[in-house]
Amino acid sequence: xxxxxxxxxxxxxxxxxxxxxxxxxxxxxxxxxxxxxxxxxxxxxxxxxxxxxxxxxxxxxxxxxxxxxxxxxxxxxxxxxxxxxxxxxxxxxxxxxxxxxxxxxxxxxxxxxxxxxxxxxxxxxxxxxxxxxxxxxxxxxxxxxxxxxxxxxxxxxxxxxxxxxxxxxxxxxxxxxxxxxxxxxxxxxxxxxxxxxxxxxxxxxxxxxxxxxxxxxxxxxxxxxxxxxxxxxxxxxxxxxxxxxxxxxxxxxxxxxxxx
Numbered sequence: 001x002x003x004x005x006x007x008x009x010x011x012x013x014x015x016x017x018x019x020x021x022x023x024x025x026x027x028x029x030x031x032x033x034x035x036x037x038x039x040x041x042x043x044x045x046x047x048x049x050x051x052x053x054x055x056x057x058x059x060x061x062x063x064x065x066x067x068x069x070x071x072x073x074x075x076x077x078x079x080x081x082x083x084x085x086x087x088x089x090x091x092x093x094x095x096x097x098x099x100x101x102x103x104x105x106x107x108x109x110x111x112x113x114x115x116x117x118x119x120x121x122x123x124x125x126x127x128x129x130x131x132x133x134x135x136x137x138x139x140x141x142x143x144x145x146x147x148x149x150x151x152x153x154x155x156x157x158x159x160x161x162x163x164x165x166x167x168x169x170x171x172x173x174x175x176x177x178x179x180x181x182x183x184x185x186x187x188x189x190x191x192x193x194x195x196x197x198x199x200x201x202x203x204x205x206x207x208x209x210x211x212x213x214x215x216x217x218x219x220x221x222x223x224x225x226x227x228x229x230x231x232x233x234x235x236x237x238x239x240x241x242x243x244x245x246x247x248x249x250x251x252x253x254x255x256x257x258x259x260x
Contacts (some may be wrong), residue, residue: 005148007117008042008109008140012124018164019186020133023121025152028109029144031170033203034191035176036230042140047109049085049097055115058079068099113149121161134162134184146178149188153182154246169212170204176212186216189223192234193242201233211244223257 003220010024013201017024029045037043041050044085059066059080066075069093076084082104097105121135128134135156142149142165153163168227188212189208198206216223229235247255 003148003151005114005145005152005171006020006045006047006109007112008039010120012120013127014136017138017166018134019162021127021129022136022164023123023124024136024138025112025142027139027142027145029149030168031144032141032168035201036228036233039140040210041108044092044150045144046092047107047111049090049094050106050108051082052104052106053078053081053083053211054104055092055102058103062101062185064099064101065096065105066203067251068095070095084098086110100174104188112149112159114155115236117152118155118159121156122159125161128161132162135166136164136166136187141168143167143169143175143179146171146175150178150182153179158183168209169216170209172208173212173215175214178259180219180221183221185222185224187226188213190227190246193239193246197233201230208260210250214250217254220254222256223251223254 004027004101006028007025011024011026012021014024026039026042028042028047030043032170033043041048056062059077059082065082069075070093071089075082075088075096076086094107095108124133135153137149137152141167149165153165156163157188162184163182164185164187165183169176188209191202191204195207198204213223215224225247227234247253
């Protein structure tokens with residue numbers, strides 16, 4: 001069981017990913033590459049350097065990123081300002097981030113211990129009690145760091161906090177079942193029912209995902225399914241009907257209505 005995880009964002013007072021007011025931890029690492037992903041900085045499991053071009057003060061004025069990098073020519077500039085990094089050469093040493101004076105380079109992801117997370121969670125205990133809220137882990141996909149989620153949720157349950165795991169469930173069942181004893185609510189997406197299209201738009205097929213969702217329903221887990229409606233991708237009648245059929249026939253209707 002891992003007591004340290006890689007977290008790329010923490011949001012307090014969230015109201016969208018679970019009931020009530022919540023503290024949400026976004027973890028690094030995801031097996032999917034959804035073309036519409038709103039958090040692509042979460043894909044890689046390790047801390048990385050992110051580029052914010054509008055904050056760059058210019059190559060001629062500064063140049064600290066190039067001077068600090070041990071790998072040489074990995075930075076890409078447009079009109080004298082940093083525009084990108086060659087990820088095939090970058091070793092994620094973070095030297096350029098530490099050198100950048102203008103926050104044009106930022107660190108995506110940092111190690112946090114379970115106790116550091118719990119210190120943040122405890123600050124909002126009163127809000128949880130009044131709103132029926134709690135703690136949510138998302139990502140990325142938190143099951144990439146299932147050992148850390150297990151440890152965090154174990155600590156949460158020991159102190160009486162409601163827990164929610166928001167995952168793609170593109171993971172082996174052995175990873176899933178680590179977190180289940182300490183998870184009150186599960187949220188997942190139902191993106192595409194056709195596996196070939198699922199692979200085309202997310203990088204992986206959906207067989208493992210659907211298998212895990214079926215098993216969760218069979219175990220009577222409290223489950224919320226969301227369908228991210230992507231125009232021209234999954235908003236057609238065929239996919240909508242297939243999604244409804246899967247929920248009714250294969251999940252036995254064991255899906256909670258999303259009311260928050």
